[in-house]
Amino acid sequence: MNEDRRLGVMICECGDQIGSNLDLDALARQVDEFPGVATTRRLRYGCSPDGLASMQSAIAEEVLDAVLVAGCTPRTLEPRFRTACEQGGLDGDRFKLVDIREGCAWAHPDDVEAATLKAADLIRMGTAELSFRKPHSPATVEVLPSALVIGGSVAGMSAALALADEGIPVKLVEREASMGGPIRKTANGSVAAMSKAVLEHPQVEVMLEKRITAVTGTVGRYSVTVDEASSREKGAPEFKVGAIIVATRTQPDIGALAYKFGIPQDENGFLPAARYRLRPGNYADRGIYVCGAPHHPTDEHQAEFQGVRAALSALGHLASGSVANYAPAAVVDQDLCTGCASCVAACPFLAISMQSGPGLLDVARVDPILCSACGNCAVACPSKAIELPLSSDAALFSQIEAALVSRSTNGQPRVLVFGCEWSSQVAAELAGAHRLNYPSGIRSVRMECSTRFDPTFALWAFHHGADGVLLTACRPGKCHYAGSNRNAQDRIKTLRSQLSASGFDSRRLRLEWVQPDDPEAYVDKVSRFSDLMTQIPPRRSLAE
Amino acid sequence: MSTRLRQEVWATDRCSGCGVCVAACSKGVLYWSNEQHPRLELREKVLGLSRTVLRACEVCEKYCELSCPRLAGLAPLELLSLSSARTSSVLRSGIPNDVIRSLLVAAYSTGLIDGVVMQDMDPWSLKPIAKIASSVDEIVSGLGMQYLWTPVLSALNEAIYERGLTNLAVVGPPCVAEGARKLMVAETERLKPYQDAIRVTIATFCTGVFMPHMVDDFIERGLGIGRHEIQGLTSSAADGSLTILLWDGSQRQVPLTQVEPFTRHGCASCDDYLGETSDIAVGTVGASSGYATLITRTRTGEAVVQNAVRSGLVELLDQVDRAALDEAQAEKDRRSRAQAFDEFQILMLEGLSDPKAQGQIRQQFVNLYGKPHKQKADGRQQYVGCGGC
Numbered sequence: 033m034n035e036d037r038r039l040g041v042m043i044c045e046c047g048d049q050i051g052s053n054l055d056l057d058a059l060a061r062q063v064d065e066f067p068g069v070a071t072t073r074r075l076r077y078g079c080s081p082d083g084l085a086s087m088q089s090a091i092a093e094e095v096l097d098a099v100l101v102a103g104c105t106p107r108t109l110e111p112r113f114r115t116a117c118e119q120g121g122l123d124g125d126r127f128k129l130v131d132i133r134e135g136c137a138w139a140h141p142d143d144v145e146a147a148t149l150k151a152a153d154l155i156r157m158g159t160a161e162l163s164f165r166k167p168h169s170p171a172t173v174e175v176l177p178s179a180l181v182i183g184g185s186v187a188g189m190s191a192a193l194a195l196a197d198e199g200i201p202v203k204l205v206e207r208e209a210s211m212g213g214p215i216r217k218t219a220n221g222s223v224a225a226m227s228k229a230v231l232e233h234p235q236v237e238v239m240l241e242k243r244i245t246a247v248t249g250t251v252g253r254y255s256v257t258v259d260e261a262s263s264r265e266k267g268a269p270e271f272k273v274g275a276i277i278v279a280t281r282t283q284p285d286i287g288a289l290a291y292k293f294g295i296p297q298d299e300n301g302f303l304p305a306a307r308y309r310l311r312p313g314n315y316a317d318r319g320i321y322v323c324g325a326p327h328h329p330t331d332e333h334q335a336e337f338q339g340v341r342a343a344l345s346a347l348g349h350l351a352s353g354s355v356a357n358y359a360p361a362a363v364v365d366q367d368l369c370t371g372c373a374s375c376v377a378a379c380p381f382l383a384i385s386m387q388s389g390p391g392l393l394d395v396a397r398v399d400p401i402l403c404s405a406c407g408n409c410a411v412a413c414p415s416k417a418i419e420l421p422l423s424s425d426a427a428l429f430s431q432i433e434a435a436l437v438s439r440s441t442n443g444q445p446r447v448l449v450f451g452c453e454w455s456s457q458v459a460a461e462l463a464g465a466h467r468l469n470y471p472s473g474i475r476s477v478r479m480e481c482s483t484r485f486d487p488t489f490a491l492w493a494f495h496h497g498a499d500g501v502l503l504t505a506c507r508p509g510k511c512h513y514a515g516s517n518r519n520a521q522d523r524i525k526t527l528r529s530q531l532s533a534s535g536f537d538s539r540r541l542r543l544e545w546v547q548p549d550d551p552e553a554y555v556d557k558v559s560r561f562s563d564l565m566t567q568i569p570p571r572r573s574l575a576e
Numbered sequence: 577m578s579t580r581l582r583q584e585v586w587a588t589d590r591c592s593g594c595g596v597c598v599a600a601c602s603k604g605v606l607y608w609s610n611e612q613h614p615r616l617e618l619r620e621k622v623l624g625l626s627r628t629v630l631r632a633c634e635v636c637e638k639y640c641e642l643s644c645p646r647l648a649g650l651a652p653l654e655l656l657s658l659s660s661a662r663t664s665s666v667l668r669s670g671i672p673n674d675v676i677r678s679l680l681v682a683a684y685s686t687g688l689i690d691g692v693v694m695q696d697m698d699p700w701s702l703k704p705i706a707k708i709a710s711s712v713d714e715i716v717s718g719l720g721m722q723y724l725w726t727p728v729l730s731a732l733n734e735a736i737y738e739r740g741l742t743n744l745a746v747v748g749p750p751c752v753a754e755g756a757r758k759l760m761v762a763e764t765e766r767l768k769p770y771q772d773a774i775r776v777t778i779a780t781f782c783t784g785v786f787m788p789h790m791v792d793d794f795i796e797r798g799l800g801i802g803r804h805e806i807q808g809l810t811s812s813a814a815d816g817s818l819t820i821l822l823w824d825g826s827q828r829q830v831p832l833t834q835v836e837p838f839t840r841h842g843c844a845s846c847d848d849y850l851g852e853t854s855d856i857a858v859g860t861v862g863a864s865s866g867y868a869t870l871i872t873r874t875r876t877g878e879a880v881v882q883n884a885v886r887s888g889l890v891e892l893l894d895q896v897d898r899a900a901l902d903e904a905q906a907e908k909d910r911r912s913r914a915q916a917f918d919e920f921q922i923l924m925l926e927g928l929s930d931p932k933a934q935g936q937i938r939q940q941f942v943n944l945y946g947k948p949h950k951q952k953a954d955g956r957q958q959y960v961g962c963g964g965c
Contacts, residue, residue, distance in 0.1 A: 291798040370910045372784060372844030376837035386833035388816055392849065392861065392904045393783060394833050414589075414844040414914035416944070426945055491924040495937060530587050533579060534925045 037163050038070040040096040041155060042087050044078030044103030046133055053137035055148045062152045063102075066159050070094050079109050087113070088120035098126040098162045102155050104133045105461045125167035125360075125422060130158040134464030135476070146444070146472035153435055153475055160434040164427035166419075171400030172356040175252035175319070176274035178202070179346055182244060182289065184211030186223065186332050187324025188279030189230045190339030191346075196235035198347055203271060204230065205239045205258055213281050215332055223332075247276070247292055250399050251319040252355050275346040278303070279324045279339065286326045293320050294382040302328050321346050360422040361403035362410060368417035369395040378412035380404075380514035406513040407484030411523070423484060428477065429492055435475035436496040444473025445499040445565035449558060450489065452482045454512045455546045456504030459554035470555045471562040473499075482506070482543075483516035487527040490541055499565040500540045502558065507545040517545075537568055577634050578606075578616070580641050583925070586613040588918040589841040590646045593785075594748070595706070595727025596755030597640035600767065605632045606640065608727055610788070612841050642762055645754035646842070650761070652852035653873040658901075660867035660893040661858070661881075670867040671810070672780055672858045673720030675890060679778065679856065680715050680745060682884035689775060691741035695721045695728050695748050702791050702803050706731035710741060721748070723811045725785040725840050728752045736773045745880075746777045751846060753779035753854035776876050779851025781859025781869070781904075783813055784843035786835055794835060795820065801828065811835070814860035845918060847911035849904050856880060862900035869896055920944055 041063050045051040056074060064072045071094045075083040078101055090096060099122060101113050106129040117127040132151040140147040177200060181192045184206030192202045204211075211230065212223035230236050243259035249272070257270045278289055290297045297303060303326045323342035324335045349355075361383075364375075371393030376384045383402035389395035398409070398418070410418045416425060435448055451457045457478055463470060479485065482505030490501040503524055505517040521543060528538040544557045578597075585591050591613035598606045598614050606614040619630040641647055662670040663678045683689045696707040696718035704726035709715045728748040735741045746756040756777045759770040795801050799820075807821040811832060818835050820828045851857030855877030856870065863869040870892070872878045884890040920940050927933035 285800075287797050288800040291793070368910060368913060370844055370914050371836065372841075372914075373836040373839050374841065374844055386836045388831075388833060391907045392813065393907050393910065394816070394836060414917060415910060416913075416917055417910075429941075429945060488921055488924070491921065491928070492941075494928060495924060495934070526587050530583055530925055531928070533583050534928055536925075536928045 037068040037098060038094065038096050039068045039098045039100065039159055039162060040087075040090050040094055041066075041069055041072045041159070042075050042078060042083075042090070042099065042101045042103075043072065043132075044075045044083065044101060046103060046137075047077060050103065050133050050137045053141050053144060053147055054132065054151055055144055059148050059151055059155075063155050066156055068159060068163060070096060075103075078103050079112055084113070084116040088116060091117070091120040091122055096122070098122070098128075098165075100128050100130060100155065100158045100162060102130045102132045102151065102158070104129075105131045105135075105464075107458070107461060123167040125165055126162065128158050128162050130154050131461065131464075134461040136464075138464040138467055139460075139470060140472045141467065142469070143472055149438065150472055150475070153438055156434040156437070157431045157475070157477070160430040161427045164424055164430060166421040166424070168360045168421040170356045170358045171361060172354050173250060173252045173401050174354045175350055175352060176272055177350050178273045179275045179277060179350065180205065180254070180256055180271075180273040181277045181279060183278070183280035183285070183324075184208070184227070184230075184238070184240075185213060185279050185281050185324050185335065186215055186226070187330070187335040187339035187342075188277065189226050190336045191277045191279060191323055191343040192230055192236050192339075193226075193233065194340045194343035195347065195350075196233045199235065200347065200350055202236045203239060203256075203273065204236060205242050205244060207241065207243055207282075207285070209241055211238070211240075217332060220336075244289070244292075250401050252349075252401075254319065274350050275319045275321065277339075277342050277346060278320065278322045278326055279342075281325050289326075295320070295322065302326060319346075319349060355401065357401045357403065359403060359405040360420060361400035361405060362398045362407070362418050362420050364396045364398055365417045365419065366390075366395045368415050369393070370415045370417070371395055372414060374412045374414060375409035375418060378408045378519075380406065380408065380516055384409060404513060406481040406516055407479070408481075408513070408516050408519055411484065411486045411519075420484075423480065425486065425488075428479075428484075428486075428489055431477050432489060432493050432498075433496055435477065436493065436498055444471050445562050446497060447471070447474045447500045447502060447558070447562050447565060448493045448498045449474055449476040450479055450482070450485050450501070450503045451476045452505050452517070452546075453478060453480050455506040455510070455548045456554065458548035459546050459551050462549070463551035463555050466551055468551055468555045470559050473562060474558055481511070481513045481516050482520035483513060485520050485523060487523055487530075490527060494536070494540070498540075499571065500542070500561060502561050503541075503543045504546045504554075504557075505543065507547060510547075537571075539564060539568055540571075577636065577638065578640050580638075580647060581644060582616075584918075584922050585644060585646045588921060589613075590845055590915075590918055591842045592646055592751035592755075592846060593725050593727050593840060593842055594645060594751040594755035595730035596643045596645070596732075596759060598727060598730045599732040600639035600643045600759065600770070602636050602639055602766070603632055608730065614727075637764065637766060639762075639764075639767065642764070643755060643758045643767075645751055645758055649848075650754060650757055650853045652848075653854075656872045656874065656878055657881075658896050658898070659870050660864045660895055661870040661890050662867045662893075664888055664891045668866070670863060670865075672860060672868045673810075675858050675868045675870065676747060676778055676780070677716055677720065678889040679880060679884045680709075680747070681712055682887040682889045683745065683776070683880050684712055684715060686883055686887065688743065688880065688883060689745045690743045691735055691739065692745045692747060693728060693731050693735050694718065694746075695726055695752075697722045697724065697808070699807075702806055702809075704788055708735045708739060708741070710739065719808050721780050722809045723749075723782070723785050724788050724790065724809070726788070729755050732756075732770065732774075736769055742773050743775050744773045746774055748779065749782040749785055750779045750848040750851040750854065750857070751782075751842075753777040753851050753857075754848065757853045776856070776880050777854045779854035779857045781813065781850055781857065781861055782843075783849055784836070784839040784846070786838040787840055790835060790838035794838065799828065799830070812860050814863070845911055845914035847908040847915070849907075850901065861904055862897040864893060864895050864897075867893055869901070916940075916944060 110129045114124045136147045136151040181188045181204045192204045211227040246257040249255045321342040323338035383399045386394045511517040524543040531538040605617045619632040621628045691710040704724035706728045811818045816832045817829045855874045
């Protein structure tokens with residue numbers, strides 16, 4: 033952390049939406065005192081061209097290296113501010129929008145003092161977090177314009193033909209000596225004719241009586257090795273492709289491929305259409321497509337159709353030229369990694385693999401193209417060797433401290449909410465927008481996913497005087513990171529039992545499922561938790 | 577009562593799975609259900625229609641906590657001798673499992689031991705098992721250590737109390753050797769039966785063992801090799817590969833990096849790679865080609881090795897790559913850092929009811945996470961921990 037950081041805080045008045053409910057003079061005076069703050073400015077309408085210009089001039093005049101805008105929710109206008117900062121010569125990761133409108137001015141309209149106190153705390157948390165951010169650049173990878181089709185089924189052949197007709201070189205690997213299997217007829221002719229068309233197509237290379245033994249590499253650049261035992265050639269043939277279409281026929285093959293590519297299997301061993309909420313219709317890996325029998329038993333019409341559909345999806349991917357991942361990917365410190373591979377098992381996106389290290393122990397590596405920055409690996413890592421550039425442990429600890437450093441919360445219990453970006457934060461902002469009142473002693477720490485919650489955070493919060501710690505997460509089955517909210521549930525359960533065994537009232541720690549579109553329920557849950565904190569016997573103050 | 581065990585070992589995922597607590601528990605309430613740590617058996621008293629849960633895990637001498645190598649580790653024993661070893665039979669094998677078998681056969685034949693508690697693999701199911709061998713045939717017939725986890729020491733009671741063996745060798749990964757050692761050095765009369773029976777501990781070098789479901793998930797599902805096709809598994813840290821021997825005589829080699837995701841959680845913070853509390857440690861790191869590295873750390877270990885040499889079953893070579901062993905030692909720091917994070921969590925839990933621990937917690941935080949962002953308290957706001965004196 034850079035001690036002599038020059039940070040600018042822009043307090044947006046949002047017309048009189050913020051100014052009428054907060055004591056902005058007092059707030060600005062307080063913010064001026066925060067460590068690292070070089071200047072505090074007030075903007076009438078921050079998002080207007082005037083406001084943005086004023087922010088940009090502040091960056092230039094005060095030589096700022098980070099900017100915090102306190103105003104509305106980041107959900108709507110963050111890109112506009114961020115772009116303006118970048119135009120003003122600041123890295124986009126050095127900008128942060130802190131919500132004091134929905135979260136303070138609108139949520140606590142009857143209590144100016146409490147709302148101002150909360151706004152100051154939120155800005156303090158923001159400045160603390162900003163100083164630990166490490167700017168990142170998006171990872172990109174070039175997509176190779178070629179494809180592999182696994183399985184010479186009707187679906188596989190039709191996919192191969194569809195791609196080859198578009199000029200994509202295709203390799204088709206089939207275990208048997210001929211293609212098509214037991215099927216004789218397709219919708220438009222015989223399987224024999226189809227397989228002849230595939231064999232004679234100049235863009236298709238058919239590899240019969242071969243099996244895929246290994247697939248390495250990442251989305252857009254897969255290295256594929258096929259069976260060498262049957263070919264009896266030394267030096268296994270290895271080739272590189274940009275997309276893979278799975279169209280096998282037999283169950284054991286499907287199982288092995290599903291394992292290799294991390295595609296979930298249903299109870300009958302088929303590969304169901306994925307239900308990833310962020311990228312519907314796709315699998316964990318963006319370069320892998322499934323058609324035909326692996327999905328469900330299909331007739332020849334359906335198989336042919338699915339083959340073409342998969343080929344078209346793959347074509348879009350292949351034509352894109354390159355793929356980029358804008359998520360701030362986790363990074364493994366190879367000097368600290370213990371080689372236990374806990375992170376490999378913890379990653380829901382199969383982004384982590386083990387590689388041989390310099391010494392006795394192997395070390396983990398995160399593929400920056402596949403990482404979604406959910407943070408589960410950072411929590412699972414026993415030696416804390418994994419860091420998220422925009423959400424490091426240090427940044428979260430300092431936010432926790434910043435949230436709890438002020439002594440007064442106007443008589444309200446000090447409740448720290450760790451909120452999932454996709455559920456609780458949305459619900460909280462909606463609650464503000466709907467002018468729903470909830471206790472003003474609540475301070476919320478934003479997280480990508482509840483799986484980023486490390487039990488140590490809660491302990492650190494209790495040590496800094498938090499009365500209660502509430503973790504809010506998407507409901508089971510609604511997680512945006514492949515069911516990672518289950519990890520949060522397990523961690524809370526373990527920590528609660530540890531707290532009780534240590535003689536600490538475990539009711540002070542709680543997990544709540546929250547729906548993003550239900551602010552009433554959110555308000556009800558946090559209010560009840562906050563009330564509970566006033567009812568249970570007070571914590572013995574650590575100062576005593 | 578096993579409070580500390582549950583809090584500081586199980587909850588932090590540090591359990592090595594050596595099985596010593598299950599063996600030593602005076603109430604016999606601990607059992608394994610194939611998981612990351614033992615479970616507490618729930619005992620109920622049924623009287624008529626009433627069911628009362630018995631407080632079975634209470635009022636005891638806490639042998640589990642006394643013996644657990646993770647709660648309080650033992651200081652490493654001094655190195656006594658270091659050499660390369662191989663079996664002197666026609667095979668001239670330098671595979672650690674073969675060298676260990678030869679040491680055991682020699683010890684058994686000369687009457688030094690009358691039984692072995694060791695890790696083995698059931699050739700039918702490919703499941704790792706804790707085996708008690710009390711004949712030469714049983715010693716040599718096993719597949720030996722396969723780096724699949726099994727609680728080896730859970731078999732101690734059967735060996736000592738049921739079979740009445742009095743001169744036992746214990747063979748397993750370093751945590752098993754350490755668990756056995758903790759029984760041997762415990763200062764309580766009640767553990768005397770163990771202390772009288774366990775004579776020598778032999779450890780294999782280890783950076784982590786794999787959970788047995790690796791065979792189902794990785795070999796069967798991932799590689800498509802059926803259980804019935806597999807004859808045995810050998811993993812070698814030296815060349816970083818797992819070799820799967822098939823019954824048809826062929827073998828498949830896969831990089832260990834692909835198998836490591838199945839590592840037992842408790843191995844993540846274990847920094848004993850070279851069996852530092854065992855009498856004898858055997859492994860591949862640092863060995864000359866065709867040999868295994870053999871370390872002795874006690875007079876007992878030395879005697880067992882010399883006995884095998886005299887019996888003509890093992891031959892030694894005074895040539896070991898010390899640099900490779902030192903390099904392995906140098907990587908201890910990584911794992912001890914993992915331990916420090918576990919301990920920090922425990923410290924914070926204890927500190928919740930102990931205000932005096934605050935300074936220590938702050939200090940440890942700075943050691944592990946670096947200096948926190950300075951939070952200036954302004955005006956009426958002060959540090960929460962400050963009493964205002």
